[in-house]
Amino acid sequence: MSTPARPRPTADADSAYFWAKCSYGELYGQRCGNCQTWRWPPRRYCPACHAAQPVWEKLPGTGTIVGLVIQHRVMDPAFSDEAPLAIVHVQIDGTDGEMVLVSRLQRWEWMNASVGSRVTVVLDDSGDEVVLPTFKILHNKEEEVRRHD
Ligand SMILES: [Zn+2]
Numbered sequence: 544m545s546t547p548a549r550p551r552p553t554a555d556a557d558s559a560y561f562w563a564k565c566s567y568g569e570l571y572g573q574r575c576g577n578c579q580t581w582r583w584p585p586r587r588y589c590p591a592c593h594a595a596q597p598v599w600e601k602l603p604g605t606g607t608i609v610g611l612v613i614q615h616r617v618m619d620p621a622f623s624d625e626a627p628l629a630i631v632h633v634q635i636d637g638t639d640g641e642m643v644l645v646s647r648l649q650r651w652e653w654m655n656a657s658v659g660s661r662v663t664v665v666l667d668d669s670g671d672e673v674v675l676p677t678f679k680i681l682h683n684k685e686e687e688v689r690r691h692d
Pocket residue numbers: 575576577578579580589590591592593594
């Protein structure tokens with residue numbers, strides 16, 4: 544029996560740039576060109592000052608887990624080969640705490656994960672049309688420094 548296709552996001556006018564950069568292996572965030580407020584998810588108008596003027600910035604791709612759920616029984620059969628599946632909320636570095644991605648950890652990374660764990664983005668959903676950011680645990684400071692070199 545084949546595994547059903549995984550649900551994928553549909554890029555719209557506001558998020559197309561984000562998804563395009565993910566497909567090139569880069570994580571970008573959007574902020575307001577007027578007041579510098581981070582906009583997540585990407586949107587046409589600033590929630591703080593209502594200006595348009597979106598500006599995109601490349602992010603280091605590291606962050607901190609601020610929420611974690613481990614699904615031992617995966618609800619969507621498309622993800623059954625990854626059970627147990629770790630769903631995470633990751634506060635992305637360099638965004639003043641404003642950009643929190645809902646994502647998943649790479650397979651088996653849940654075993655070392657907890658709220659407060661440091662993570663780095665993985666952008667290599669090989670073979671998929673849309674590359675979703677997923678994360679893996681940074682195990683020590685040395686590994687984190689190497690990530691930023
Ligand atoms: Zn603004």
